[in-house]
Amino acid sequence: DQQVKQNSPSLSVQEGRISILNCDYTNSMFDYFLWYKKYPAEGPTFLISISSIKDKNEDGRFTVFLNKSAKHLSLHIVPSQPGDSAVYFCAASPRLIFSNDYKLSFGAGTTVTVRA
Amino acid sequence: DAGVTQSPTHLIKTRGQQVTLRCSPKSGHDTVSWYQQALGQGPQFIFQYYEEEERQRGNFPDRFSGHQFPNYSSELNVNALLLGDSALYLCASSWGPQEGYTFGSGTRLTVV
Secondary structure, eight states: OOOOEOOOEEEEEEETTTTTEEEEOTTTTEEEEEEEOOOTTTEEEEEEEETTTOEEEETTTEEEETTTTTTTTEHHHHHHHHGGGGEEEEEEEEGGGOOOOOOOOOOOOOOEEEOO | OOEEEEEEEEEEEOTHHHEEEEEOOTTTEEEEEEEEEETTSEEHHHEETTTTOOOOOOSSTTEEEEEEEEEEEEEEEEEEGGGGGGEEEEEEEEEESTTTTOOOOOEEEEEE
């Protein structure tokens, strides 16, 4: 039962242009959303997060947008740089005050390749 | 400041054998979670340990068990290995159940 879906397995973008990664979720109890970046032979590293009380969060070149009614979030990277080439995972977790569910549910990932 | 340390980095086991993976959390972190990442998939939650007890468990069979020690380090044990257990096993530590997950580089387990 895949509750977090990243339907694009790969994305190729030219250096300097915008990268847009998409993520959909099905569990309405999800309250907190995160993006992780993973290089080969390394563990995922936290990139940016957003809680359901906001619809946008920005950190430097990275912006996450949340559309709760559509159960959709996206990550924008502007401008894209060669060092951004990695696998990006979307993750979600539920409201802790309503459940004892502590786990993160991950999507399958999107491999981003930034072309010089 | 050392991050999350996992050992070994790579491991090859035969079907039916048992394996133990180890994780040392980031300094100041008291909670350890284990995830399995199969090829082409995202990490799947196995279980989480806090105060030396399993606080939550994902949809994994009882062949998967764990332990947390008083120094917050943790072990993941898998018995009766199957070919399908081949994956990258990730340990994540945090202060509290979800705050600021830090992942280790993982242990690549291959079952032959």
